[in-house]
Amino acid sequence: MSSPSVEATTTATRHAASVADAVKVYGSGDTAVRALDGVSIGFPAGRFTAIMGPSGSGKSTLMHCAAGLDTLTSGAAFIGDTALSTLDDRRLTLLRRDRIGFVFQAFNLVPTLTVAENITLPIDLAGGTGDRQWIDALVDVVGLRDRLHHRPAELSGGQQQRVAVARAFAGQPDVVFADEPTGNLDSRSGEEVLNLLGRAVRQMDRTVVMVTHDPVAAAHADEVVFLADGRLVDRMESPTADRVLDRMKAFDSKGAPS
Template sequence: MSTQTAASVPARPPAVSAAGATALSKVYGEGEAQVVALDSVSVEFERARFTAIMGPSGSGKSTLMHCVAGLDSVSAGSARIGDIELSALNDRQLTRVRRERVGFVFQAFNLLPTLTALENITLPMAIAGREPDRRWLDTVVAKVGLSERLGHRPAQLSGGQQQRVAVARALVSSPEIIFADEPTGNLDSRAGSEILAFLRDSVRELGQTVVMVTHDPVAASYADRVIFLADGRITDELLAPTAESVLDVMRRFGS
């Protein structure tokens, strides 16, 4: 007899790494105007873990996330989602990988104002011609506390509630990995803490994988692991971080 319940996590293929990079370099411009944003970075983002990426302004943290997420091309080396080498894909294939395997949460909520919260949550799946798993949708909506707000449009929601919609939208397709770029940047501290707790709980309780770029030591303390970049290279790593331990590392950068 099956032991699956309404709240169980949709099955994912077994893998140690949800995404990663090997000797990844990203260079912008040429000649004297050339900027090396990433300099031979190698990193793995393990499945069912919450990883934060930190570093001073211009360190390459957002560039790393964008390259591994398939939002930007690489100049050298490789970036992978699961076992798929992104540089080997054409634009159509890359779009499909992002749509089917990746969830995104950005600082801007990126909600359509004419759609309800429920319609915004399910929009990516509707565009892909897929029906959401109703039990999983209900689980995600309950997890982010939106069950009573699904009929509301973005203008009728607070900033924190709008970001909850964005988090639910990222979770509902059960992606292999979620990339979050400063997801609490437009929120007050209380709403930001709620979003970070949702992301952390999605890892611990729902088996999700989250990679988050942040400049905030408190936000980073919600993660299982923090990697630090400076001048386009990984310089340090913390496991089970606290805000204080993150601050100690950040002080070395003079920030």
């Protein structure tokens, strides 16, 4: 039997990442938790997609499985046309290194390295040289030209997260997954990071998939998809913070509009 695919319903759209009939169950027997319950969704290339839902809705699980950080119980996850389930551990590690970028709530910078060294760290660890012209342009996009020789302790939280964003994009990945990237930032710094992610998508033709609980953050995306109880329950194009907040309020505990 061939792996399930989302291609039939989205023949005109190229997806940077997608899942089809995704099921993820943690535990077994009476204690089993169905974190994803048959989710099929594609994340279009060159777009900024936000994933929202109540606590326990499965949004982080969806991101982790789509990014190959966790495995599905059943169904399939793809980066482009590559089915993650067909890869052994080594090839999956190489795919994550070469085709996926990550931005997390914690900045995860190496304190002994400069900003410039932190940005190119994944490329350096892989033994590559990277596209220096791309990295140079990226430094300007994230506004760190005058901070390249500073170390993380000399930067504000917002500046550190901008370094993390630059590092995620440095290898020109197919998709960058961002998990609550503004969670540790004040509102002004968070807004700067969200604007930065938006610029990377619209000015540099990148793809971003962001998990967030914040309607203001979600409003920076091109589209918001809503999960509840492990299921995809709605999606919204051209979101605003007020519309997203209203939609979140409309979901009852079962994930259906009340």
